[in-house]
Amino acid sequence: MPHINLLPWREELRSAKQRQFNTALAGAAIVTALAVVFVHIQMTSMIESQNQRNQFLENTIKKVEKEIEEIRDLKRDKENLLARMEVIQKLQSSRPEIVHLFEEIANAAPKGVFLLDASRTGDKLSITGVADSNDSVSAFMRNLDSSAWLTNPKLSVIDSSKKEYENASWFSLEVTQTTPSEKPQAEEGKA
Template sequence: MMARLNLMPWREQCRARAVRRFQALLIVTLAVALCGVTWLDQMARSRLARQALIVASHQAELERLDTTLRQVDQLRGRREALQAEHAAVSALGAGRSQMPGLFLALEQALPEGARLTEVDVEAGRLRLGGLAASASVVARFMRDLEQVGMVRDLELVHLRRHLQGDEFLLAARLLAGES
């Protein structure tokens, strides 16, 4: 008779070796996966940190540019204010340089028997007030004033009779460049 061999322990050992091999392979796989995940996490964190630095540098640059832009806007405002002041001063200077010509023209046009009590120049408008011996003297003054060529649209605002003479008020527009 043949002796029967009991293969149970051998099979048990093979199964135990296979389980240990599987467990070792599982542990190695888990360790490699953990290393891979840790490496990917580290890469993502470093990339995120680099992006945060880039964003911070861009924000600092934007703040610097905003500050510069505000300064440029302030300088533009100052320049516009200075240009407006310069234009006003130039206009006053031009008007002042034209005033002697205006007074000379008024002196030439003013007839005997009339005198001026008010001369007002504002925004290109001329107002003349005064006393005249008669209405004909005022009419001659208006004709002479138009002939001098310093004014246009000359009109008599009012003419009133007083004991000292006829009080008159004339209004006209100065020709361009005379204000």
């Protein structure tokens, strides 16, 4: 008789505990599943948010790089314009120089000197002409040297053997163009 259970309450208690355990297990599984789903949704949301921020930053970086390139282009254009303006200003300031230069050459040429050609390279001026005598060429060189706009005349060639210039000497000389900035001040100091 020891194996016969006359009291079914133990069986009912065991079965009630089994049901409670199964219910708790199912509840824990549901809570765990919900937690996993919540964490997954949260992580997906955070990843999407970070991707949106990254995309915004990439777009902003592209915009800034484009603006930087435009700024570089503007700086390059500005430098080109400043260089052009400088050239124009130099031309504007040197415009009266050519008038003074030719006036000085014309005033320096004595009677008997005829100029055939004048060319300028930098501040060097090459003059070719014909003179009735070597003395006229010397006087021309002295006059050029005493000029405020010209200095350091050097005779390259003097030739009296050319047939097309009878009784005349063909000459070629080089002279340096200067700006008379110091000479007028010295003259004003004397006056």
